Amino acid sequence: MQANNVALVTYRGHCVENVHRAHVAVVDEAGRLLYSFGDPQRMTLARSAAKPAQALAVIETGALERFGFDEADLALMCASHSSEPRHIERAWAMLRKVGADESDLRCGGHPAVSDAVNRAWIKRDFIPTACCSNCSGKHAGMLAAALALGESFSGYNESVHPLQAHVRRVMADVCELPVDAVEWAVDGCNLPTPAFALDKLGLIYARLAQSADAAHKGEPLSARGQALARIYRAMTTYPEMVAGEGRYCTDLMRAFEGNVVGKTGADACYGLGVRASAQTRRLGASGAVGLSVKVEDGNTQMLYRLVCEILERLAIGTAQQRQLLDKYHRPLMLNTVGQETGSARFMFDLHRH
Template identity: 60%
Template structure:
């Protein structure tokens, strides 16, 4: 029997109607865990091997942080936020990348990511109007790459080849990602991301566990817990950087930015290309009501990689789990329930959700 035959089938999470006819269905997997890694709820296959893509950036940033690179190169919390970003290539993102490179005594020529059309439509229109050609600093992953160069500098490794799997820095990254996800080194599969760095694949519940750990670390930091382990302190620092500078993690009008702004530090969220998303929710009455011991981690994967469906389902999950207030969740209405209009402004359809979480408590 093949591996695919052993794995649970992906159920339909969202259906798009044009009139009363089904136009598209979007299959998905969802997992909810607590800070101890206990499986609380699932939809589909909680163990679905998932390329986390940019949702793994906090774990990659952790590896850089643990080299001492931020202190060595004089990076601040905003720089750390950009290391975790899939940014919109706005001027503030590009300028900060350049400043980070200068602090790391590196140049744009050292970057092994390339330019591409921006994630922001407004930025794209501006670039077209100006005839602008994007280069490496304009990559939505440029902050991660600048951080990797700083990490290589910090451990005394060559800058050249920092993106290669066998480079000493990437060896550290691989070990850190596996460790923080509570997996053996060989429990993580690796491929090459769109930005040219190694990208991990692991069970979906481990992505949820990573984000639960981020939120739990911040809970411990704010509680002033004595003798906080260095890794916990580092995870809390990443949490604070992302939630303090959400405009650097995404950009104007982007889902991640709107989400973290609306919740004011109560949760952290990060998108991954081709249909993955993860959220870490700090401990509260709401997380306790859901059966969590401490913080909560949520991860999902849309099987067809559709970004619009991903954001809609993520927003729906917040409503299903009753995370935050209705007012906070309403900030995401443009992603959750956008009007489906044709070119004449006529409403032509809708999206319905069919997410029934199975409880594992």
């Protein structure tokens, strides 16, 4: 572990303005640590980066088949969406499939992640409701899962509900941890959110990508492997449902054309899976690779800079694909009249294990 774990420093002119500390873990599909920076075992709240694993728990109740959810619905279950009309409409459609109403959702409305959506809402004097929550897809999926388990909607978001006990078991199992080794808190959307070692988040994403590879090759997969491949396919086929226009996750998955899956979590946490290739083999993996990142001060803009820089240093994808993310990697730091006022410098080195 590097003592100061400073990953980025921002400057205004020649003066240091901010110092951003971070932790990075790069693992293979078996969970073996390939590269790291800072503390790869840092206990980390995954926040919305855990949504694919929560969606796995939903799938394993049989809810998708019972209620006729398609892959775009599944992508929305994994989303921190921008509350664009297509997101809200799909959340409503999912509720109708379940026979639920917006009042059954235990998430609240909030300003949209998208500035464009917020401006449109202000012009209409629109007050966002629960279906407008960036987590409404996850909540709709949880309602369906509760019914599939033979339980009621009531209290589905509470840790004592049988649904959440099921989610805890699946989350621990996919992380290869005892159930009591995963800690839980309450997320911004009012559902439980897990905390575990950072490299375990990378493992989740490595296994998403590994399962996608196996499915593509027609290799035999367990029921869980099939579910993980289904989640990967949903997210990369419908990246616009996972985030939205002008959002990092959507642009990342579009840029890498199905070979990378990624999901942000609030307060600057990120999980990313890379399908097997000559590039992942060069990193020391026999198959897929998972990457997890946490920026300690919660700065999401710095998180995206850092993820882009790691992808470049690991030579993931082509230079042309990585250049499509330049606005996140090296955005100009401008004032209100367009004058460049500062810069950012990467200070970290990845340690190879």
